[in-house]
Amino acid sequence: MGKFLVIVESPAKVRTIGKILGKDYLISATMGHVRDLPKNRMGFKVDENLVSEIDYVVITGKKQAIKDLKSKCKNVDLVYLATDPDREGEAIAWHVVEELKIDLSNVRRVVFNEITPDAVKGAFETPRDINKLLVDAQQARRLIDRIVGFPLSRYVTNNITGYTKLSAGRVQSVALQLIIDRENKIEKFKSQKYWQIKAILFCTKNNTKGNIFSAILQTKKSLKTGKGSSVQNVITEREEVEKIKADLVTAQYIVKAINVKEKHSSPPLPFITTTLQREASVKYRFNVNRTMRIAQQLYEGISIQGGDQEGLITYMRTDSRVLSKNAKDDIKKYITSNFGFEYVGSVKGKKITKVRGAQEAHEAIRPTSIFRTPSSLRKYLDSDQYKIYELIWNRTVSSQMADALYAITTVDICANSSTREYLFKASGSQIKFDGFKKLYSSMILEEDDNESDSKLPVLDKGENLSREKLDIDVRETKPPPRFSESDLIRELESEGIGRPSTYASIVSRIRDQMYVALEKNRFVPTKLGVAVSSILTRSFTDIVNINFTSDLENSLDAIATGEMDMPKFVGEFDNSFKESVKLAHETAEKIDMREDSGISCTKCGNPLLIIEYRGAKFLGCKGYPECKYSEPMQIGIKCPKCWDEQGGQLVERGSKRGVFYACNKWKPDGGCNYISNGEISNDSCSKCDSKLLKDKKGELDCIYCDRDNQTSEVAIKVDI
Ligand SMILES: [Zn+2]
Ligand SMILES: [Zn+2]
Ligand SMILES: [Zn+2]
Structure with a gap:
């Protein structure tokens, strides 16, 4: 048997994979990317609309790692590239091969979505060649960021007086614009006061004072003209409130109608990158980088039981909500034996969007074994790792559990004065079957008040009710909140900007610049940020906008599947962008920030x-x-x-x-x-x-x- 070299990107993966593959395999880490475009020049040419002569250089500090890999390559029969299973990982693998000048017949690419013995061994049984299309998609992103980044940075530096060096990037500028748009909305927002009228009622039948409950005033109707209007959240005049109050103090309250409906509440879908980031942010106030760092530790392997290191979750940069058949079967088994068969969810009604590009058919983020419960791992994980693992485990299991079932009762109550009829509504819900809620309650999903277990007393149609008191509250409409990190990512995602592998770096780049500040963990644009954004959106309308950015993501996906050609796409983009830059310089207006x-x-x-x-x-x-x-x-x-x-x-x-x-x-x-x-x-x-x-x-x-x-x-x- 020969000797093999396996190249991965991180030392933690070296240990986990080394344990699995045994002594014939030498494992070595690149420590992330090894090459990039040069820092101070474009680093490529465009001839006749085709990009050419891309001149990558070894990243500072990586020379030694490259030298080590080179010498290790000499003594092995075959080199396996086992970097992460996405475009980023594919590109790292390709750069390594290019830089080391390894003969392609001696190279195999292996891809696994989880670092477990089965998955890794399976991948080594079915190795493939490097997928140049995925590499091209990643190169195209890098080149276009360069094509846009250099001129944009120069443009803002030239046109804003008071700063010697400013930078601007393609996606960050769009994200900055989103933050500023939100700030403008908040500034323009005119808060409106309104009154909410609530009657606190109880039933008096059988001479017992029944449970107290509350009903909210919905509509009023004139008895003379028969004309009605909604009053919920719209009364703004004090006199009208006084009039209604006077009417309601003397009115007789009668149950007019009772309606009982069943309501299903479906479990959440398994985690993808953005939903994990959001949940960790809301529940634990983890910022995006922290969540991703911890998830990466869990993915790359944690030492459990006797020192053996194993990957505890699947790859954490994904936008697929699919679970593998094996995983689903295991989860079903777990639910059946721990909660009972009635808690196993049915497949129907799960909306799972199709995954782009078959080569990147990832899974959702899930535990590599559902039988490793959070509590069984407690002593092997630090507190952050435990929190994230528990979130993922709970979410994964509950996603395969049954719907929760509620009985929702709504009661119409009318109260008449001599001139008007008022209609109140009371609602209560009773849980009939807890389903997935037995295990999981997402803080984000609990916006729906109806699902809380609020009980109404047993009421009959036509029954008279007594009034305990009237609650009259002044309320105020509120402006939309500023973006937190995870709000911003959700916005980027819903606009089709960025991909799971880029969200975290977009956010940290925005934070590093002086264009936004964080106030109470939410983004506020700085004066400089507003100035930069205003000249960019004025002069580069075609580039710094949401549609262009999401179209570009789609083009990158098309390159990854071979529907579009990278050198041509980038070359044509370069040519048309040069025109925009020329035009922008001709119409430039300076802003003095001094x-x-x-x-x-x-x-x-x-x-x-x-x-x-x-x-x-x-x-x-x-x-x-x-x-x-x-x-x-x-x-x-x-x-x-x-x-x-x-x-x-x-x-x-x-x-x-x-x-x-x-x-x-x-x-x-x-x-x-x-x-x-x-x-x-x-x-x-x-x-x-x-x-x-x-x-x-x-x-x-x-x-x-x-x-x-x-x-x-x-x-x-x-x-x-
Ligand atoms: Zn001095
Ligand atoms: Zn002093
Ligand atoms: Zn002077």
Whole structure:
């Protein structure tokens, strides 16, 4: 038997797969992507509408990994590429082969959706060639992001004054636009007050005071004209409320009609990437990256029982809601023996959308074995892993359970005054069969109040009711909420933008830029974000819009299935986009984002403006370029080293490594060399009024008052 090299992308997968395959297989990790387009140039050519000469370079820090793989390749008979089962994984596999220049006859691609002995061994029995179509789809995404990203970034940098370097990307710009649209909606929203009138009633038959229940006023009708109108959520005038109240205090309440209906509540579908992210966000306040990181750990393998490592869930980047037949059979067995046969769900009525591209026919996210219950794994998982595993396990089992069944009772109650007839409605629901609810209650699905088990007393038609009291509430219509991370992803998904493998990176790129801020875990656009978005949507209407972005995703899918040709698609896109860029530059309008500091230039008297450079603010003369005066901006912190002698104060400085604070008495040829890497806070010192700095541990500190305890920090090179 020969020797084999298996290439995967992560060390955790190395351990899990190594255990399964045994000693004839040498497993090695690429640690993610190994090649990318070069950082500072386009990295490809377009000739006659065809993209060519794509010049990938090895990613910084990956040279050693490539060298290691190269030498390992020499001593084996066959190389297996076992990267993740999607376009991203296919592309990593292809890049490795290209970079290592392995003879294709010595390469096999193996794909498995879960890292279990059966799935992995099965995959090695049915290896295939690299699917170049999937690779092309991934390349097309990368190339188009490059074609759009470079000019867009240059365009916003050129046309927004006050910032030296700004960036803009294809999908992030659309996401930013969604955030701004929502903010505009919230600002324009006019909240409306309305009254809700509720009668608290009870029945009095058999001389017993029956259960109290409430009924909400729905309509009023004039007895004279017979004209009626709805009053629920629409009464806005106080006088009308008073009139109704006066009528209702003296009215007689009678049961007019009773209606009982059965209602089915269906279990949720199994998790896909976005629904898992949303549920973890709502239930545990996990951000998208955290959820994906934990899911990846569960997928790549956790050491259980005697140290054997096994993948606990299927691949976590998927938009398929399908479960394999084996998984379904196991779940059925589990439900039957733990809940009883009546809890097994029927197949009918499950709406499962077809999966695009047969090669990517993934499954939903599910446990690799349903018999590994969350509690049986408790001691092998950390608390985050346990939370995510439990969510997935509960969701998967309940998705195959029976509907919950309710009896919904609605009662019409009329109350007459001398001039009007009022109609109230009361409703109650009683659970007849709990079905999947025995196991699972999604926080997201519980918006429907009707499903709660609210009971009405037994009522008869024509029965007289007594009034306990009237509840009259003022309510207010509310604007739509700002987007949380997972709300934004849901919006992107429903607009057909992005794919399971890209959602998390879209969101983190938006967070990294200065275009949005997070307030209470929700996105708020910054002034700069609004400016960037306004010039992009004005000048690149065809690119920065939802339809273009979702059409592009469809084209990428078409490339993945071979219906479209990558070099031609990208080449044509490049040509037409060049036209848009040309047009945009011809019609460009600049936005000045510089703020007046209120200080005058000591050289020429013009106002000094606040200008940002590499994240640090400084003051520059409005008369630039005629007057070149500039000075660093003081931030209200006394220099602990030289304030006492020469009144030195800290100022913001920018460097390649980010913003830091340095003494304004520093000069290139000497002076005070104090610097601090702390983070400025809004709080001031109670003793000396200096602003407090936050250190690495997050503790607030007055560096001036605490100056005797300061260890002098090593000076780093100053750029300005
Ligand atoms: Zn000046
Ligand atoms: Zn100083
Ligand atoms: Zn102080």
